[in-house]
Amino acid sequence: MEETTWATVLETNGITVAEMLAQRLEAADIPAQAVQESAGKAIGLSSGPLGTAYVRVPVQYLDDARELLDVEEPVDIDDIVLCPSCESELELEDAEWEQGWFICPVCDTRVSLDDLF
DSSP states (O other): OOOEEEEEEEEEEHHHHHHHHHHHHHHHTTTEEEEOOHHHHOOOOOEEEEEEEEEEGGGGGGHHHHHHOOOOOOOGGGGGGETTOOEEEOOOOOOHHTEEEEEEETOOEEEEGGTOO
């Protein structure tokens, strides 16, 4: 039997919201679970590190769950660069990495990736 790998769809403050979202996913035939640190759950915390709860789904359902709950994929900090002209933080697309340059949408400057590293 193959072991299920679970992925986090999103974080919430407190287990109640996470449970409601997990039920919404299950209603759409997406296996889901709401989990929280056991100490935070026992005390009833809904904020801070122990109050954070997570909605998780099997990894193969992750894209469907994000779409259903309207959750954006987390930003990969390795894809963020700083425009040397206006100092705006920008997330580059794969095509921009491949071509080796981008045009800053803030200041309209063409920037070579070679100049950044």
